[in-house]
Amino acid sequence: MEFKDQQAIYLQIAELFCENILLQKWHPGDRIPSVREMAVNIEVNPNTVMRTFTYLQDKGIIYNKRGIGYFVTDDGLERTRTLRRDQFINQELPHIFKQMELLGLNLDDLKNYYTEHKPNE
Amino acid sequence: MEFKDQQAIYLQIAELFCENILLQKWHPGDRIPSVREMAVNIEVNPNTVMRTFTYLQDKGIIYNKRGIGYFVTDDGLERTRTLRRDQFINQELPHIFKQMELLGLNLDDLKNYYTEHKPNE
Amino acid sequence: MEFKDQQAIYLQIAELFCENILLQKWHPGDRIPSVREMAVNIEVNPNTVMRTFTYLQDKGIIYNKRGIGYFVTDDGLERTRTLRRDQFINQELPHIFKQMELLGLNLDDLKNYYTEHKPNE
Amino acid sequence: MEFKDQQAIYLQIAELFCENILLQKWHPGDRIPSVREMAVNIEVNPNTVMRTFTYLQDKGIIYNKRGIGYFVTDDGLERTRTLRRDQFINQELPHIFKQMELLGLNLDDLKNYYTEHKPNE
DNA sequence: GTGGTCTAGACCACC
DNA sequence: GTGGTCTAGACCACA
Secondary structure: OOOOOOOOHHHHHHHHHHHHHHOOOOOOOOEEOOHHHHHHHOOOOHHHHHHHHHHHHHOOOEEEEOOOEEEEOOOHHHHHHHHHHHHHHHHHHHHHHHHHHHHOOOHHHHHHHHHHHHHHO | OOOOOOOOHHHHHHHHHHHHHHOOOOOOOOEEOOHHHHHHHOOOOHHHHHHHHHHHHHOOOEEEEOOOEEEEOOOHHHHHHHHHHHHHHHHHHHHHHHHHHHHOOOHHHHHHHHHHHHHHO | OOOOOOOOHHHHHHHHHHHHHHOOOOOOOOEEOOHHHHHHHOOOOHHHHHHHHHHHHHOOOEEEEOOOEEEEOOOHHHHHHHHHHHHHHHHHHHHHHHHHHHHOOOHHHHHHHHHHHHHHO | OOOOOOOOHHHHHHHHHHHHHHOOOOOOOOEEOOHHHHHHHOOOOHHHHHHHHHHHHHOOOEEEEOOOEEEEOOOHHHHHHHHHHHHHHHHHHHHHHHHHHHHOOOHHHHHHHHHHHHHHO
């Protein structure tokens, strides 16, 4: 797996996890891969993965069963969605809108970019 | 002045400068405040301000007259606009669109937020 | 059965056993449920229950008859009481008192909480 | 500095910090010693100290000024007190009272121990 | 097998 | 000088 340089790896892993949950590849109650397993898969130090786990546990998105592993919490999907949505609306959107104003872009411009970008993904 | 914790202070100052140029508070050819002056105003280490100046000089947005100060370049407005526009379209927009997809938001939702946010600014 | 995350499960099971003895649900000489039985009941790995048994046997609270099962020792009640009392007085109380001092609580505050909590149990 | 073996070192350091705040050795707004400084003082790896800092920052008790250091938040004292008080009342007290009941101790017994222990500290 | 903690040492960005 | 992140490797308790 490849990581961007600008953001901490453990946070990029966290985003990956959140995407898996949002895309419902991982469901509430599911056991997620062990620290070591993940570490090998994405070619990263186990400590780094551990950090991601701790971070997400703190957010109430995953929890631990002693000696067994980590699991998505029952309200994990909901929490993830809320977390990301709030972040998006309260932090990213205002910034975006400010940018648009400064750059003289309007929603129609955005729409055009959207239709262009969308198919490439 | 207050700074976010997530982004380097010198970059936040750079943003401030760019805004001043885009909003045409500062025009091409204008002298901009000295390092010391800025440092005192925004309560920041002069080294940090210096870094902003170097950064913007590098982008061709400001230039230095030895012993006199820093000035907005003749094509400073244009450069700033291009710089920010490219950044916005190539880096921020794709990310935004991806988020929207994950969160199940569409352009109409955005529109609603837009009309809500706009008046507050 | 639900377990706290902060303490080893086998110790939490041990506490449960001690309570049963202190509350005289289990008397000296009584046979206590088998490992498997317990494991099924409280939904825990048999190894974990086994560990509790070993632990308590070590403390002289239960003993084993090969091929038959585990039994509360003749002085099991007494031992349990002593064990817990010592632990309580020498380890927990000093900590409690320190906390109270730091938090500015006194014995009267404790008394109030006591009268509040008691009826709920 | 000496650490107990039963609790993670980084948490014991956190407790130390909280005590300093509760005892008003450290006041809101104060800069606290740097990671490296602490690490040398208490003879622990800087990473371990870092972990404590991250933990307390998460609790809103300290915050970071980039490149300068960590500071006690304005409501640090209050937060610490609330945090510890809640923990004490909701988690420790019920356990204590349960123990007392099992062991046949009452508040007067506690009082006696209190007067005994107190002067030793 | 699982996670959890710690050390040692390195590198980086930032002030 | 400050913090922040990462790697490597070790040890431990627990299930």
